[in-house]
Ligand SMILES: O=C(O)CCC(=O)C(=O)O
């Protein structure tokens with residue numbers, strides 16, 4: 135008996151993912167405020183702080199891994215790459231969710247995501263990341279950029295540190311300021327949208343940033 139292709143895929147529609155895909159197709163970015171629940175965010179924040187306090191982070195560089203250059207006039211954050219295979223339980227749960235999303239994107243959008251890389255990031259007061267595109271010279275593998283904010287509920291807009299996305303518009307471009315609210319996840323097309331992190335005016339801005347990549 136003949137089976138329809140969509141039956142073979144055993145496909146279950148996921149509304150959150152579908153909204154994300156529609157957003158990306160229409161405007162190259164999507165903001166999801168409850169991708170991770172409050173307890174997951176709290177655990178990730180605790181894990182970040184634990185490792186940060188053990189002094190394992192390093193000053194973020196610009197350029198790819200082979201062409202790194204620390205330039206504090208471009209970015210001032212501290213980062214630590216997360217190893218999926220050796221991660222703590224909380225990080226494995228994080229990657230489970232990410233992998234679930236990647237599976238869905240590969241099935242429905244045929245994006246061909248085969249690799250990913252994620253790091254924790256801490257932006258102390260006074261730091262920023264100047265306007266840039268998340269691609270390196272001769273490397274166009276980064277397709278989607280994802281940032282998930284791990285600040286706690288005491289984060290206020292006056293702390294600064296907005297993620298500003300520069301969106302093409304009829305009369306040139308418009309700037310969209312996104313407050314790094316706890317649990318908020320922003321996804322955007324790495325090769326399309328220029329963006330920056332505005333200076334952090336108070337407190338420490340905590341996040342996980344990553345990229346979904348083709349091979
Ligand atoms: O933390 C953010 O909001 C964005 C970070 C960023 O642009 C990057 O790490 O490339």
Ligand SMILES: [Fe+2]
Pocket residue numbers: 266267268279329
């Ligand atoms: Fe970026």
